[in-house]
Amino acid sequence: SQKIEQNSEALNIQEGKTATLTCNYTNYSPAYLQWYRQDPGRGPVFLLLIRENEKEKRKERLKVTFDTTLKQSLFHITASQPADSATYLCAYYSGGYNKLIFGAGTRLAVHP
Amino acid sequence: DTGVSQDPRHKITKRGQNVTFRCDPISEHNRLYWYRQTLGQGPEFLTYFQNEAQLEKSRLLSDRFSAERPKGSFSTLEIQRTEQGDSAMYLCASSQGVAGGNEQFFGPGTRLTVL
DSSP states (O other): OOEEEEOOSOEEEETTSOEEEEEEEESOOOSEEEEEEEOTTSOOEEEEEEETTOSEEEETTEEEEEETTTTEEEEEESSOOGGGOEEEEEEEEOTTTSOEEEOOOEEEEEEO | OOSOEEEOSEEEEOTTOOEEEEEEOOTTOOEEEEEEEOTTSOOEEEEEEETTEEEEEOTTOOTTEEEEOGGGSOEEEEEOSOOGGGOEEEEEEEEOOSSSOOOOEEOOOEEEEEO
């Protein structure tokens, strides 16, 4: 079955450092990967989308890479701030863009 | 239009009762999705509408669950004879349906607690 895996353990980093989150997928080759941010008690918020023919995508302090050989996407937040503390979810569309398959998310805590 | 809205935000019910949730998508979006999320997990797909047509349902959606989207606008998700295992956050999302993996816009969710 299609699976998408993210580090289940929380990531704790110091303010100003770069946070790197990992997303691995198996048994599928998605054309797109998406990253979402979710704060407690709220719905996910879209951050970035990367296509299979794109190696890297940037938006302000965010950077996403997509390695179709390794079946992996990395999500980077540079110059991290306590306000970046949240759960970050990766997801891809499965078959016909009818549904997103999500990973379990990685909780990021940025400490002052 | 400020985004996807859901009502109620919280619902506490007793086992065996029926509940109904409402979702109002972004007005120009023709695609609407329902997901369920439990603690420590990502959202799990339940069902998808394109306009008023329900085009896909997950195996998670048992016979006790039904969803509608009359006239292709708002949607309702009903759970009959609720069970404690139904306790979760129910999320609605919408997107503009063109080819390609477009972003989905999520509502704040309805948190269901079944006692």
